Amino acid sequence: RCPFQQTAYPECGLACARALEERIQAEGPETAAAFIVEPVMGDFGTVAGPDEYYTRVGEICHKYGLLLIADEVTTGFGRTGTLFATTGWNPQPDLMCLGKAITNGYFPLSATLVTAPVFERFMTKANSFIHGVTHGGHPVGCAIALATINIILEEKLPENSARVGAYLRAGLDGLKERRPSIGDVRGQGLMQAIELVKNRQTKEPFTSKETYDIFLDVVMGGLLVSIRANQLRLMPPLTSDEALVDEMMRIMDRGLDKHLTAEISKKVRLVKEFAASKIRS
Structure with a gap:
């Protein structure tokens, strides 16, 4: 924009x-x-x-x-x-x-x-x-x-960031092809982000709540990301490898699934995590 x-x-x-x-x-x-x-x-x-x-x-x-x-x-x-x-x-x-x-x-x-x-x-x-x-x-x-x-x-971590970062970008671009809610993928190296939109043509953004729901599911799936407005940012360690990126993409893909069955499963996971947090506290 x-x-x-x-x-x-x-x-x-x-x-x-x-x-x-x-x-x-x-x-x-x-x-x-x-x-x-x-x-x-x-x-x-x-x-x-x-x-x-x-x-x-x-x-x-x-x-x-x-x-x-x-x-x-x-x-x-x-x-x-x-x-x-x-x-x-x-x-x-x-x-x-x-x-x-x-x-x-x-x-x-x-x-x-x-x-x-x-x-x-x-x-x-x-x-x-x-x-x-x-x-x-x-x-x-x-x-x-x-x-x-x-x-x-x-340990040549900048070089690793370039190589694995390109692999991460390819994975996010692949998600974009399958998930119409991803309006854009951008970044460099191991500093990447996705922008969530309701319509790619109008670029109408996800609301804060809609973005936060996906953020919660991704985090509970085991992937820490940062959130701002309608964007999720990925900044994995410079020591990351392709296997870790593959796991990240699986978690992101599940978090972005908006089908009814996926939404029900997501709510169940949220309830279970909330209950578990109460027990731990």
Whole structure:
């Protein structure tokens, strides 16, 4: 759903990139410091733009003197099939924000990477960067990050993400062919999502309740997914293999089955799980 009412690329002429340049011109380049972009927007539908978009955005930023900042907190360290989602960008970002996978979630740590020209601006007393960080440079956190990065590189997890991610995407595309409730499949590597719709032509979305019912059944079937609006997002471990993806697809397929018998079975499972949770509590 393009906010610029475009329906296809490249016919759209990258209206989104043009909008950035038009806004810079309208506000005045001297009032703009940077443009922040998330290579794959996780909480906004797992949407990624075409490669040309990032190239054009980088060129626009450099043309008007803006810094290009890439938020790789979610996509960084192999999630999308390369070590960083911005690996192939040209021009490269001036700043990059990292976190989450940098310690595999074992310790709260984040990092900001900058290019040499940006770093050198802070190397004189007149331009020193004064900032207090209570736990900055935490030795345990840094040790965990180094160990995590070594494993990611030595076990070639970005490459595994690319291979298994392609297999996952093929599986989701197969589900889309069988399940008309899937209006779109999108994502990169092991960061994929499906959008649930009542009608593919009108793109009328599932209601929150309808989406949540499917979400519950998928989770109770043994697959943890995240939910936002009418979308279900799959972000399996970077160590996933094809056998795990096959099991994921079986669970997803059952959760998406809207036939009457399937709906009755689903309600029975929900009641059983609810009863079991009461007993455990």
